[in-house]
Amino acid sequence: MGRVELCITVPSLFHCPISLDVMNSPVSLCTGVTYDRSSIQHWLDSGHDTCPATMQVLSSKDFVPNLTLRRLINLWASTTSSPSPADLEEKVVVWMEEISNAKFERCLDSIVEFVSCGEVNRSFLASFDGFLETIVGVLSVNGMQIRVLESVIRILSLIVLENGVSEKLQKLIFKSYPNSNCLASFISILRNGSLESKMACFTVLESVTTDNESKRFIAGVENNLLPVIIHLIKIDNDDQELYEVVLSFLIAVSVTRSIKSQLVQLGIVEVLSDMMSSQNAAISVVEKSLKMLSIVCTCADGRSALSSDQKCAGAIVKRLMKVSKKATEDAVLVLWSMCCLFSDEKVVEKVASSNGVTKVLLVMQSEVREGNVRRMCGDLIKVLRLGCKNGGGFSGVVSYETITTHIMPC
The missing domain is CATH 1.25.40 (Serine Threonine Protein Phosphatase 5, Tetratricopeptide repeat)
Structure with missing residues (x-):
């Protein structure tokens, strides 16, 4: 191997929170946080009046030398050499x-x-x-x-x-x-x-899992990995960071009908519905939940689960205009697939009774104005208004013709 300059382990306490380098002259602010003198001086001279690490407004911009930490750094430096x-x-x-x-x-x-x-x-x-x-x-x-x-x-x-x-x-x-x-x-x-x-x-x-072969392997029934993952987010659904990481992984591997069906059978729709209905759900988690729903609704098992879930469609409607443009498009895609492409009476009734017409109209008037999303919104308005005319129910669903054919269900 060629010669390279290698690092040695530096105690985290010795790093300046601003420069991340070992401090030459550690000084402490009134918040108790210690920085290298040159770094914090530059921060204060730039007009800031907060502690960079805590973002607390400083009652005083004075700082005092941290002599104890300086002695520890000097002692460490004198006894440590780079291998x-x-x-x-x-x-x-x-x-x-x-x-x-x-x-x-x-x-x-x-x-x-x-x-x-x-x-x-x-x-x-x-x-x-x-x-x-x-x-x-x-x-x-x-x-x-x-x-x-x-x-x-x-x-x-x-x-x-x-x-x-x-x-x-x-x-x-x-x-x-x-x-x-x-x-x-x-x-x-x-x-x-x-x-x-x-x-x-x-x-x-x-x-x-960067190709379809590895994704199919990792989701194989014999590996028992997906059941463990779904169980994990069912029991640890209060940890939003973990939930988001899990959803990112599931979105990445959901490439075949069999994988989507397996996830649905394991209860992914119910999990996503619960998360979107939660007031404590992080927006990033809600957006990934909508993306996951847009994936599973392309298979028959997913559509059946969406139809049977009592609150999923209503939760999707409530999230419209409260998430990013891309997540809004995913939400519209799910509603359009269920209400227009597959004419699901239960979902149409739920969306119509959840003020869906008003929400979809708002989406049409927002930045989502072009292409397939706008056409899907138009389709939804027609179907939902028909549902409203029928008193909120949707008995006697008729075959609905649409020019929006970009989605290819499994």
């Missing part, structure tokens, strides 16, 4: 030997600390011959301790975006099946791991 590339190569070889011999105790913690230090370290380790194969090999061991698996996933999530890593991981995880079933380790973490490790799992999984 040479040769030293690091030797260290990585030792790590790999310890992993191969199942001596995980301090080895994995050291690797996590190393790759957390900076991009240079991550690139060095990701390109080190044989390291990726060695670390992924841990995921193939049956009955591995959850703490070990969490450390491995954490390492992989930190290096997966490095050049060529996702492609190598894809081969290691999928091509070796069934001789080494790495997905079992992912499932173990999703069931028993910490929130941080679950998030790391989805970072890795989404990065390696």
